[in-house]
Amino acid sequence: MKETVRIEREGAVAVLTVDRPEKRNALNAAVRRELIAALDELRGDAEVRVLVLTGAGEKAFVAGADIGEFAERTPLEQRAAMTGRRVFDEIAAYPKPVIAMIHGLALGGGCELALACDLRIAADTAKLGQPEINLGIIPGGGGTQRLPRVVGTGQAMRLVLTGEIIDAAEALRIGLVDLLHPAAELRARTLELARTMAAKSPVALQMAKSAVRAAAEMPLAAGLAYETELFATCFASEDKREGVAAFLEKRPAEFRGS
Ligand code: COA
Numbered sequence: 001m002k003e004t005v006r007i008e009r010e011g012a013v014a015v016l017t018v019d020r021p022e023k024r025n026a027l028n029a030a031v032r033r034e035l036i037a038a039l040d041e042l043r044g045d046a047e048v049r050v051l052v053l054t055g056a057g058e059k060a061f062v063a064g065a066d067i068g069e070f071a072e073r074t075p076l077e078q079r080a081a082m083t084g085r086r087v088f089d090e091i092a093a094y095p096k097p098v099i100a101m102i103h104g105l106a107l108g109g110g111c112e113l114a115l116a117c118d119l120r121i122a123a124d125t126a127k128l129g130q131p132e133i134n135l136g137i138i139p140g141g142g143g144t145q146r147l148p149r150v151v152g153t154g155q156a157m158r159l160v161l162t163g164e165i166i167d168a169a170e171a172l173r174i175g176l177v178d179l180l181h182p183a184a185e186l187r188a189r190t191l192e193l194a195r196t197m198a199a200k201s202p203v204a205l206q207m208a209k210s211a212v213r214a215a216a217e218m219p220l221a222a223g224l225a226y227e228t229e230l231f232a233t234c235f236a237s238e239d240k241r242e243g244v245a246a247f248l249e250k251r252p253a254e255f256r257g258s
Helices: 029-043 075-081 087-092 109-116 131-135 143-151 153-162 168-174 183-198 202-214 220-234 238-248
Strands: 005-010 013-018 050-055 060-062 098-102 105-107 119-123 127-129 165-167 179-181
Touching (some): 005 029, 013 029, 029 087, 050 060, 050 109, 050 183, 060 098, 087 109, 098 109, 098 183, 109 127, 119 168, 119 183, 127 168, 131 153, 168 179, 179 183, 202 220, 202 238
Parallel strands (some): 013 050, 050 098, 060 105, 098 119, 105 127
Antiparallel strands (some): 127 165
């Protein structure tokens, strides 16, 4: 039984909702643990091909790490809390696409959670930022590393060093979010995009995610070699046989994920 994370299955798409609206969905130990458990539960579920991550209530996607947990922590205790499996890395390395669906506030660890996802889709009312500097700390969920890779060093410096919270239009302009929708349409439009992905080959989705992610981590020559390997690996799949056959036979492909 999960108390802070809900899983809803909508066909081949699973929506994971951080469900602590009274605390603006702040990431405490329970949320982190239950998010990892939810990812584990859905990893081997062949029915689920794409995940959408969001927060409950109107006000926040996730308003950050639970600041209450920081109050009495020593450096050693904080380091211990950050060892082992970390939800940000689990999402980044997840074999299925994970889409952040952001309404309201995505601050601190919430912004980092969104940054770990493969795509960020926001309501036009959303606000994002890394306000840790106001607490006398820095982002610790990958923000200093993933944010510059997404928006560039200058914009990342500005956000991390000032703690400024930006609106959705500006987040779109600097590339922190990828798509904006009117708040009332956010869920429908996000699920529509998720379903479009979910109709593709799960094998190809996994390879494609891995290859695109490698672009941020590998030198160009190594990344190109990695792409070549994954491309060739796709030729071992039934889905490749089906996709090519369906094209040649002028019919829609039915991908089974093998
Ligand atoms: N950690 C722990 N509790 C949090 C939280 C966080 N990151 N963000 C919000 N909460 C709690 C508040 O303490 C409050 O709890 P209470 O009702 O027991 O007092 C509750 O959520 C509602 O917050 P409130 O500030 O009353 O709501 P709001 O809608 O007016 O403001 C925020 C929302 C997010 C702007 C504001 O709560 C805030 O600035 N939070 C901290 C954001 C932050 O610095 N995140 C980075 C952390 S590293």
